[in-house]
Amino acid sequence: MEPSISPWLRHPRPCLDLSAVARKPQHRLLPRDRRVARAARGGDGAAHEPLHVVICGAGVIGCSTAYYLRRLGETRKRPVKTLVVDRKGVGEAATGVAAGFLPREFHNGPDDQLHDRGFLEMRKLAAELELKTYKPLPGWLVRPDSSAGAPAGTAPWLDGEVSITQQIGEAAQVDPSELTSALFGASGAELRPGAVRGIEEVSDWGNHRLTGIRIDDDVVRCDVAVVAMGPWSVLAEDWFQGFRVPLLGTLGSMAFYDRPAGSVDSAIAISQPDDEGRDLMVTARADGKITCLGVQGGHKVLTGQDLRQINPEDVLPVQEDLEAGRHAFERLSSLARGEAPGSIGAGVRSVMTNRAPMIGRIPGYGGTAYVACGHNAYG
Incomplete structure (x- = not known):
C-alpha cells in the first residue's frame, strides 16, 4: 500500500x-x-x-x-x-553539514507550491526565532572558463577562471545548526x-x-x-x-573553510561540470564559514538496502568528491587556493523516487x- x-x-x-x-x-x-x-x-x-x-x-x-x-x-x-x-x-x-541555501525560484518539480510557501514561512521563522544568520543571498550559476577574467558585479571572491551563465533569483541563507x-x-x-x-x-x-x-x-x-x-x-x-x-539517499561530501566573520561576502556559486566532470557548489556566509560541496562524476546514490546497512554516524565523505571540490574551487576562486580545508563532513539527503x-x-x-x-x- x-x-x-x-x-x-x-x-x-x-x-x-x-x-x-x-x-x-x-x-x-x-x-x-x-x-x-x-x-x-x-x-x-x-x-x-x-x-x-x-x-x-x-x-x-x-x-x-x-x-x-x-x-x-x-x-x-x-x-x-x-x-x-x-x-x-x-x-x-545531514542538517548539521548542510549549506543553508534557501532559493525561492531555483526549483522545478511537483512540490513547487510547497517550496514557495516554505520559503516565505522561513522568513517569518527567522523573525520569530531571532535568527542571526538568516539573510538574503545573492548567487550565480557559473561555468569554468579559462579565457575569462574575474566577472564583474559578483562576489569579490569569485575571481578565478569563471563565466556567469545566470543570476539566481530571490534566495536566502541560514546556518542550519x-x-x-x-x-x-x-x-x-x-x-x-x-x-x-x-x-x-x-x-x-x-x-x-x-x-x-x-x-x-x-x-x-x-x-x-x-x-x-x-x-x-x-x-x-x-x-x-x-x-x-x-526513497533514495544522495551522499554529499563537504569541505569547510573558516575566515574571520565579516571578511567574506555572503554569496553562492553553483558551477556546471568542468572538462573533468567535476561539479561544485560554494556557499559563503557572513560569519566566515565557506562550504564547498564537490561531486566527481555525479552524485553517489544509496538505495534503501544500502541505507539499512549503514548508521548515520558512520557516514563519511567520499575522497574523490572532496578532491574534485578542492580543485574546482581553486579554479573558480583564489580565496583558499593551496589551502587544506579546516574540516570535512558528509550527509545523506532523502529523495523520493x-x-x-x-x-x-x-x-x-x-x-x-x-x-x-x-x-x-x-x-
Whole structure:
C-alpha cells in the first residue's frame, strides 16, 4: 500500500492533525482510545490529558514539527508533550553539514507550491526565532572558463577562471545548526538520545493503533508518532504493516573553510561540470564559514538496502568528491587556493523516487502514525 501524500500546499506547516485521533474509527474504541478521542475533540479532559507525541529524528524536519506542534497545542488550548528521539543529537546528521541555501525560484518539480510557501514561512521563522544568520543571498550559476577574467558585479571572491551563465533569483541563507537548535529550543520538547528500533501497536478488527515507540531496549508509550528520520525513514517499512517508503539517499561530501566573520561576502556559486566532470557548489556566509560541496562524476546514490546497512554516524565523505571540490574551487576562486580545508563532513539527503516529499498519515493506523521525509536538498 502506498502512503498517503499530502503536499502541504494549503498550509506551510507540518500536517500532523491533533484532531485526527478523534475521527470516527471503523472499529470499537478501546478505553484509552475513548480518552484520547475526547481530548482531541476538546471535550472532557482536554485540558488535563496531554497528547503524548514521539518524533523520530532531530533534524530540521523533526524539530520544526515539534515547534509547530507546540503552537498548534496552544491554539487548540490543549497540552502536547513531545519527545524527540535521535541517536546523534539535534541537527547532527545531514542538517548539521548542510549549506543553508534557501532559493525561492531555483526549483522545478511537483512540490513547487510547497517550496514557495516554505520559503516565505522561513522568513517569518527567522523573525520569530531571532535568527542571526538568516539573510538574503545573492548567487550565480557559473561555468569554468579559462579565457575569462574575474566577472564583474559578483562576489569579490569569485575571481578565478569563471563565466556567469545566470543570476539566481530571490534566495536566502541560514546556518542550519542555528535554525534547528532554535526550533527545538522553542518547541518545549524533550530530547531522548537513542536509536528507534520499532513500534508497539494494538490491532482490533483488522485496524491498527500505535501505542508506543521502541527506543533501544526501552518502550516509550505515546498517542502519536512521527517518522522524520530523513533517508533512514526507510526503516519504517519494517515497523508498519503494508507501508512503503520509496526513497533514495544522495551522499554529499563537504569541505569547510573558516575566515574571520565579516571578511567574506555572503554569496553562492553553483558551477556546471568542468572538462573533468567535476561539479561544485560554494556557499559563503557572513560569519566566515565557506562550504564547498564537490561531486566527481555525479552524485553517489544509496538505495534503501544500502541505507539499512549503514548508521548515520558512520557516514563519511567520499575522497574523490572532496578532491574534485578542492580543485574546482581553486579554479573558480583564489580565496583558499593551496589551502587544506579546516574540516570535512558528509550527509545523506532523502529523495523520493517521484521527487515529491512524503508528508502525512501512515495508512491503516487511525491517525496515530505520521511520516515526513524525502524533502531533498531544500528541506
